[in-house]
Each structure stands twice: as structure tokens, then as C-alpha cells.
Amino acid sequence: MNQVKKPDEFEIISRFFAPLAENAPGAFGLTDDGAVLSPEKGADIVVTTDKLVAGVHFPIDESPDLIASRLLAVNLSDLAAMGAKPWAYTLSIALPENWDIQWLDSFVGGLAGAQEAFSISLVGGDTVATPGPLTVCLTALGHIQKGQELRRSGAEQGDDIYVSGTIGDAALGLKVQKGEIPGLSEKHSTALLARFHQPIPRVQLGGRLWGLAHGVIDISDGLVADLSHICRASKCDATIDIAQVPFSEPARAAFDLDGALKETAITGGDDYELLFTAPPSSAEDIGDLSKELRLALTLIGGIGEMAGDAGSVKVVGESGKELTLIRDGYRHF
Amino acid sequence: MNQVKKPDEFEIISRFFAPLAENAPGAFGLTDDGAVLSPEKGADIVVTTDKLVAGVHFPIDESPDLIASRLLAVNLSDLAAMGAKPWAYTLSIALPENWDIQWLDSFVGGLAGAQEAFSISLVGGDTVATPGPLTVCLTALGHIQKGQELRRSGAEQGDDIYVSGTIGDAALGLKVQKGEIPGLSEKHSTALLARFHQPIPRVQLGGRLWGLAHGVIDISDGLVADLSHICRASKCDATIDIAQVPFSEPARAAFDLDGALKETAITGGDDYELLFTAPPSSAEDIGDLSKELRLALTLIGGIGEMAGDAGSVKVVGESGKELTLIRDGYRHF
Numbered sequence: 001m002n003q004v005k006k007p008d009e010f011e012i013i014s015r016f017f018a019p020l021a022e023n024a025p026g027a028f029g030l031t032d033d034g035a036v037l038s039p040e041k042g043a044d045i046v047v048t049t050d051k052l053v054a055g056v057h058f059p060i061d062e063s064p065d066l067i068a069s070r071l072l073a074v075n076l077s078d079l080a081a082m083g084a085k086p087w088a089y090t091l092s093i094a095l096p097e098n099w100d101i102q103w104l105d106s107f108v109g110g111l112a113g114a115q116e117a118f119s120i121s122l123v124g125g126d127t128v129a130t131p132g133p134l135t136v137c138l139t140a141l142g143h144i145q146k147g148q149e150l151r152r153s154g155a156e157q158g159d160d161i162y163v164s165g166t167i168g169d170a171a172l173g174l175k176v177q178k179g180e181i182p183g184l185s186e187k188h189s190t191a192l193l194a195r196f197h198q199p200i201p202r203v204q205l206g207g208r209l210w211g212l213a214h215g216v217i218d219i220s221d222g223l224v225a226d227l228s229h230i231c232r233a234s235k236c237d238a239t240i241d242i243a244q245v246p247f248s249e250p251a252r253a254a255f256d257l258d259g260a261l262k263e264t265a266i267t268g269g270d271d272y273e274l275l276f277t278a279p280p281s282s283a284e285d286i287g288d289l290s291k292e293l294r295l296a297l298t299l300i301g302g303i304g305e306m307a308g309d310a311g312s313v314k315v316v317g318e319s320g321k322e323l324t325l326i327r328d329g330y331r332h333f
Numbered sequence: 334m335n336q337v338k339k340p341d342e343f344e345i346i347s348r349f350f351a352p353l354a355e356n357a358p359g360a361f362g363l364t365d366d367g368a369v370l371s372p373e374k375g376a377d378i379v380v381t382t383d384k385l386v387a388g389v390h391f392p393i394d395e396s397p398d399l400i401a402s403r404l405l406a407v408n409l410s411d412l413a414a415m416g417a418k419p420w421a422y423t424l425s426i427a428l429p430e431n432w433d434i435q436w437l438d439s440f441v442g443g444l445a446g447a448q449e450a451f452s453i454s455l456v457g458g459d460t461v462a463t464p465g466p467l468t469v470c471l472t473a474l475g476h477i478q479k480g481q482e483l484r485r486s487g488a489e490q491g492d493d494i495y496v497s498g499t500i501g502d503a504a505l506g507l508k509v510q511k512g513e514i515p516g517l518s519e520k521h522s523t524a525l526l527a528r529f530h531q532p533i534p535r536v537q538l539g540g541r542l543w544g545l546a547h548g549v550i551d552i553s554d555g556l557v558a559d560l561s562h563i564c565r566a567s568k569c570d571a572t573i574d575i576a577q578v579p580f581s582e583p584a585r586a587a588f589d590l591d592g593a594l595k596e597t598a599i600t601g602g603d604d605y606e607l608l609f610t611a612p613p614s615s616a617e618d619i620g621d622l623s624k625e626l627r628l629a630l631t632l633i634g635g636i637g638e639m640a641g642d643a644g645s646v647k648v649v650g651e652s653g654k655e656l657t658l659i660r661d662g663y664r665h666f
Contacts, residue, residue: 026377028484031566033414033551034381034475036482039372044359047456048367049472051425053463081366092384092425092470123380130386132465137425139382139457139472142367149369151361218366233364 006101012127016108017091020115020122024088027123035123037088039143046084046142046149050074054096054133059177064103065110066197067136072114073199074220075140077272080206081218083150084142086120092137094130118203148210150276155215155234159277159303162213162286164202164295166248167223169195171268172261175254183257188250195248199272204293206274212285213276222269224313224325230277231311239314240301242266242323266315267325277303339434345460349441350424353448353455357421360456368456370421372476379417379475379482383407387429387466392510397436398443399530400469405447406532407553408473410605413539414551416483417475419453425470427463451536481543483609488548488567492610492636495546495619497535497628499581500556502528504601505594508587516590521583528581532605537626539607545618546609555600557646557658559608564644567610572647573634575599575656599648600658610636 007015013030021027026036039045052071054060076086091111095104115121120140173196175181176189184192202218209216215230223245231238245266247255254261278286283299290297301316317323340348346363354360359369372378385404387393409419424444428437448454453473506529508514509522517525535551542549548563556578564571578599580588587594611619616632623630634649650656 028486031562032485033411034379034417036377036379036415036477038377038479044369044371045378046367046369047421047423047472047474049423049425049457049459051427051459051461051470053427053461053465055464056462078366082369084367088380090380090382090472092382092472094384094386094468124382126382126384126470128384128386129389130465130468131388132386132463132468135427135463135465135468137384137459137470139380139423139425141380144369146371152365153361229364 009127012104016104017122017125020108020111024121024123027121030125037123042146043143044146044149046079046082046144047139048075048078049137049139050078051135051137053135060133064107068107068110069114069198071136071138072111073201073272075138076118076201076203077199077218077220079140079142080201080203081150081216081274082142082144083148083206083210084144085207086118086203087141087143088121088123089138089140090124091122092126094128094135096130096132096134118201150206150209150213150216152215152217152230152233155230155236155277155303156279157236157303157306159214159279160283160299161227161238161240161275161277161301161303162297162299163219163223163246163273163275164205164297165273166246166251166296167271167273168251168265168268169248170199170270171264172251172254173197174270175264181254181257181261184254188253191248191250196270199270201272202274205295208289209276212282212289213278216274216276219271219273219275220269222267223275224267224315226275228313230275231313234311235306236311237304237307237314238301238311239304239316241316243318244298244300246296246298263325342460345437349437350455350458353441353444357454357456360454363458370456375479376476377479377482379412379415379477380472381408381411382470382472383411384468384470386468393466397440401440401443402447402531404469404471405444406534406605408471409451409453409534409536410532410551410553412473412475413534413536414483414549414607415475415477416481416539416543416549417477418540419451419536420474420476421454421456422471422473423457424455425459427461427468429463429465429467483539483542483546483549485548485550485563485566488563488569488610488636489612490569490636490639492547492612493616493632494560494571494573494608494610494634494636495630495632496552496556496579496606496608497538497630498606499579499584499629500604500606501584501598501601502581503532503603504597505584505587506530507603508597514587514590514594517587521586524581524583529603532603534605535607538628541622542609545615545622546611549607549609552604552606552608553602555602556608557600557648561646563608563610564646567644568639569644570637570640570647571634571644572637572649574649576651577631577633579629579631596658
């Protein structure tokens with residue numbers, strides 16, 4: 001236990017959080033009632049918010065820098081899915097009674113690293129005490145050229161379906177953390193864990209999809225669940241071919257140990273890759289973009305009939321037969 | 334206990350929260366990854382955020398509509414203190430395991446009423462489960478003409494110090510709720526309780542202070558504490574005369590029962606009145622504004638010497654002697 005007198009609310013702000021707002025003059029060093037921001041001329045702003053609770057969204061003893069960078073990444077992924085450029089964020093933190101200075105130092109360090117990587121700055125926040133678990137809430141603001149936001153609802157019949165990167169690593173990483181993939185090599189385990197702990201929001205990709213893609217979403221609830229969000233919003237059906245879904249080498253090694261993990265991979269959440277639909281005429285440009293960004297963009301299926309509100313997702317297995325999935329993704333309740 | 338199957342995350346959003354976003358087309362019915370907002374031409378935006386935890390900031394069994402309207406009011410008060418016009422807000426809510434539909438209905442009803450009163454709309458949110466107490470986090474956005482934000486740091490030597498409304502009612506209301514003012518009439522108790530439960534953010538006043546006031550803050554931590562924030566930000570000393578501080582009739586009735594409650598009134602938090610400093614030349618305009626808004630604006634003291642970083646607040650009691658206060662305001666740790 002830490003016996004040193006803990007800093008109060010105002011000391012916490014000035015010592016830990018104000019340095020994160022140094023590059024935002026309108027944040028006034030977090031000493032005023034709010035921050036003032038000047039939007040880029042002619043730009044719209046995009047707003048998104050996410051909350052993480054210790055013991056629900058990450059283990060209670062998770063490393064604080066990972067919690068922080070992950071919280072920022074999750075919100076930046078939402079901005080990326082809208083095609084927006086990161087601009088500023090506010091942070092609310094409810095600290096449990098046993099917090100200590102070391103914890104907060106590490107948490108702030110994680111934010112600082114993620115801020116720098118994605119050119120975004122803290123502009124406001126609130127620090128309170130809670131008798132419950134640590135709860136952090138982040139609201140991110142982004143910029144976008146007026147009218148150029150990417151939406152879930154734009155998918156059209158005949159569109160190809162693409163995903164960035166590889167799918168399922170984060171869900172498998174969570175299983176590694178829980179000790180549920182015994183026998184997997186340390187190298188592969190570490191790689192999967194890192195994908196769970198340190199998601200990379202596809203900000204650059206999101207900023208380039210306007211004009212190429214029709215419907216866009218980030219994969220947070222799982223490949224199948226998020227594609228079904230696209231289907232519902234666009235009122236269409238979709239089919240994906242599991243043989244085309246890009247899996248990493250560590251994921252394939254896990255499947256070799258337990259074939260059922262492939263379902264975990266396509267239904268598990270937290271990848272924070274982008275899923276998008278695009279007309280076949282965009283194929284060449286998408287190939288060029290993939291090379292330029294050095295990021296795999298893989299065609300995994302297509303948009304079928306335009307349907308009613310309950311557009312559905314069909315998953316075709318390696319045998320060519322449709323798979324019946326036990327669960328289609330992560331839900332909070 | 335509610336035995337009906339509870340709605341899941343997506344049903345909660347569509348059933349309870351999406352109707353609150355109906356007037357904001359860029360919120361897309363809360364079905365997308367973020368909201369798109371078009372700032373007014375030439376306007377800056379003001380951002381502020383606040384978090385409330387059940388059992389810390391309000392009693393666990395507090396009426397949900399009061400929690401909701403209070404959360405919105407607290408954030409709008411911060412916008413008012415910056416001189417900004419309410420625009421849009423996001424809401425994150427962590428629901429404890431025992432939540433029920435009735436609770437959420439009432440909570441949403443409280444938000445709907447406050448939204449309408451202040452012409453602001455929900456544009457995004459996040460709903461998660463928590464093993465801890467209910468935790469709600471709100472981020473509010475406001476508009477302001479470029480360069481016209483009110484700041485804590487503008488107070489100048491020779492300024493008069495004003496407060497809106499009456500002071501201390503909320504802190505006394507909290508004491509009423511805890512049963513700590515026995516003997517107070519029901520009428521006075523009810524009036525004080527209402528001021529604690531339903532703070533009125535001074536949005537109209539905040540929008541009119543540009544050009545009249547120098548330093549502005551909202552009284553959330555307590556009159557003395559918030560004035561000391563002005564002093565620190567403006568590097569000045571301040572003196573207030575307790576005989577000039579405007580107290581309500583119910584507050585005076587409480588003082589008659591227990592004289593020590595006057596200290597509670599000037600150091601307790603949660604009034605959400607505005608405190609501002611203004612040059613004596615603004616006095617007539619401030620009087621006119623008070624009449625126009627039908628809101629008392631009372632001169633309670635003055636800004637003295639410009640000082641170092643630790644500008645201090647002197648409180649002169651009715652006897653003319655300086656008071657020594659036991660505590661200067663509410664802190665979260």
C-alpha cells in the first residue's frame with residue numbers, strides 16, 4: 001500500500017493530465033470550465049464516445065498504460081470508420097479507492113504515447129472517486145470535409161466486402177490471456193496478446209476510403225456481428241467465404257490446435273480493423289491503396305439482395321456449406 | 334425484481350436513447366460509429382465533460398430523472414461559465430446489474446425534459462454493464478463566437494464581484510436530504526431540496542456576459558472555492574462581505590436554527606450559479622441585465638491586489654472581522 005499522501009483532484013489534473021493538453025492552447029492547461037476549439041474552415045466535426053470498466057472490458061490488474069492506449073485506440077477506430085481525422089478528446093476517469101501514483105503515471109504514459117502516434121490532444125476531463133471498479137470514459141472529436149463522412153448504410157447490391165489486416169487475433173489474444181489455448185507457442189501467444197492489448201486504429205485507411213467504399217464499419221463486436229450491422233443499416237444481405245478471410249500465422253497455429261477457434265476468430269470482437277463494401281470498379285484503386293499503406297485489404301465476400309430491415313449474414317465454410325454460428329458477436333448485456 | 338427479459342445493448346439504444354437524438358440528423362439515430370455535426374460558420378466550439386457516480390455524487394436510490402437532468406445541468410453550467418450556447422452532447426452510462434426498464438424510462442425522461450428546456454440534443458453514447466455503482470458521463474459541446482469565450486483568468490484589480498441567484502441553497506438541500514437540519518419547516522426543506530436536485534444552469538446569463546464581465550466561473554465547488562479558482566487563474570486577491578451575499582428565505586430560516594449553517598452555505602458546492610468579476614463601469618449594464626433576465630445579480634465584494642499564483646480569498650463576517658473557514662469547498666479526494 002502507498003502510504004504517501006495522495007494528491008487531490010486539482011493536483012491530479014495539474015500534475016498528470018495538464019501535460020497531455022500542452023499542445024492544445026484552447027484547453028487552457030485544463031484550468032477552466034471547458035476548452036475552446038476552432039474547427040477547420042468548412043469542416044464538419046465527428047463525435048464518438050466509449051467507456052471501459054475494469055473487470056468487464058479488461059482484467060482488473062491490466063497494465064494501466066495498455067488500458068489508456070486501448071481506450072484512445074477504440075475511439076480513434078470509430079473516427080476512422082467515419083473517415084474522420086483525429087482532432088481532440090476529453091477523458092473522464094473514476095478512480096477506485098486503492099489507486100496509487102504509480103498507476104496514474106503509467107496510465108498517463110499510455111495516453112501520451114497514443115496521443116503522439118495519432119496527433120490528437122487531451123482538451124478536457126473530469127476526475128472523480130468511485131467505490132466501484134475503475135471506469136474510464138473518452139469522447140473523441142475528429143475533422144471531416146463537409147459531406148464526406150463514411151457510413152454503415154451505404155452498402156449496395158453487388159458490392160465486394162473487404163477487411164483490413166487480419167481477423168480474430170484480438171479474440172484469440174483474450175483466450176491466450178485466460179490460458180484457454182494451451183500448447184500454443186510463446187511466440188504466437190505473445191503476438192496474439194499484443195493484438196488484443198494494443199489495437200491499431202486504421203486512421204489512415206479511414207481517411208482514404210471516401211469515393212472508394214460504400215458502407216464502412218470498424219470491427220469491434222466481431223466480423224460477423226459488425227457485417228450484420230452494415231446489413232441492417234444498408235438493408236441488404238451479405239455472404240462471406242471463410243476460406244477468403246485473412247488470418248494471421250499465429251491464428252492459423254491456434255486453429256491447428258483447436259479447429260473450433262476459427263469460429264472464435266470470426267465472431268470474437270476487438271480487432272479494430274475496418275470492414276467496408278465497395279463496387280467491383282474500385283478493385284484496382286483498393287489494390288493500389290493497400291500497397292501504398294502497406295496494409296492488407298482482402299476481399300472476403302459480397303453484398304447480395306437488398307432486403308428488409310433484418311439483412312442477414314451468411315458464412316460459407318471451407319467445404320462450401322453454410323456455417324451455423326453459435327454466437328454472432330460480443331454484446332454488453 | 335424484474336423478471337422480464339431485459340433488452341440488450343442495441344435494444345437499449347434504439348428504444349431509450351435514439352428518441353433523444355431525433356432532432357439531430359447527424360446523429361443518424363445513434364446507429365453509426367459516430368455523429369457528424371456542422372459548426373455554425375465562424376463559430377468556435379466549447380467542450381466540457383463531467384461524470385457522476387451513484388453513492389458519491391448522489392444517493393444510490395436517487396430518482397433517475399433527477400440524476401439525468403442534474404447531469405445535463407452540471408455540464409450546461411460549465412458551458413454557461415464559458416459563455417457558450419448549448420449545442421449537442423454525448424452520454425456514456427455504465428448500468429449496475431440490478432437496473433430495470435422503469436429506471437431507464439425515468440432516466441431518459443429526465444434527459445428529455447432538460448434537453449427541451451435548453452435546446453440541446455443527444456448525438457452519441459455508449460451503454461455498458463458494470464459490477465460497480467451506476468456511473469454516468471456526459472460530454473457537452475457548445476457554440477461561441479470566435480474569441481468571445483469567458484475565462485476564469487480575466488479578473489482585474491478594482492473589479493466588483495457578482496453572483497447570480499442565491500448562494501448555498503444546494504448545500505443546505507443536501508443537509509436536508511441527510512436529515513441534518515431538524516426543525517426546518519417542510520416548505521423551506523422542500524425548496525432547498527429542489528435547489529440541490531434541480532440546479533438551473535445560467536445559460537442565458539452566460540451568453541450575455543461577454544463585454545461586461547472579466548473573470549467568470551460557475552459555482553460547483555462552493556462560493557469560496559470557486560472564487561479562489563478565479564484568484565489563482567487571474568493572480569489576484571479577493572474579498573467578499575458575507576453581509577452582501579444573497580441568501581434565500583429558506584436558507585435564512587436554516588441559519589436561524591443553526592448559525593453555523595452560514596458557513597455551509599458559502600463553502601458548500603452545487604449551486605451552479607455564475608460568479609463573475611466586472612469593472613465598476615459595468616454596474617449599470619449589469620443592473621439592466623438583471624432586470625431583463627429577472628435574475629438577481631448581486632455585488633458581494635471586490636478584487637484587490639494582483640498577487641502571485643496563490644491569490645487568496647478573504648471573507649469578512651457581519652461583525653466586519655475576517656472569518657476563518659474550516660473548509661473552503663468540495664473536493665473529490
